[in-house]
Amino acid sequence: MPESKDRSIHEVIARLRTDVGHDAFAVVDHWPADLSAVGVAQPHDHRYLVYISTLQEKEGRYAFQLERPAIDQDLPFDADPMVDAATYEELVREVRRHLSR
Template identity: 30%
Template sequence: MHKHIAIITALEYLRERLGHQSFQLLDHWNGDRMAIGIASPNDANWLVYIACTDTLPSAYTAILERGSSPDDEIPYEECGSFEGLDINGLADVVSAHLQH
């Protein structure tokens, strides 16, 4: 996995705070070093897209998604978005969404 250190730090912190089995990696953005996807370990239809930027790597963006209805063209629909999160705020958002 070739991700920015801020993304790796976030994943390590989320595992420590929420537990090692609290999410699964579901990286639809393989070539993007500044972003990663994680999903509920029980239902991959509940996804959080986590991103940061080179200019402010400690401020995270979290886009919350859930599976859309089977007849929709797009497999996920956005159901929330947060910008400028510190690592604790990111953990709070991830925990709440993935426990749906």
């Protein structure tokens, strides 16, 4: 992950590695211009991804969205609605669930 990312995103990734497992996900950065966002994906299939954004105005809260392969071949992926202002515990639960498929 680029060092240019915000400290808050580095911190949440470090916590996730501790709580979910160091090898449980790969960091994927499709948003290089967004310094407070990154994705975590299944190590063997990056199509299963959790977009994570730290919310600077709401410390300790996170936005996230679950992405998976599209059913419709015309779309790049399917995604659940964005979850805004989730707690860290909610984020961990969804990362575990989504990436363990």
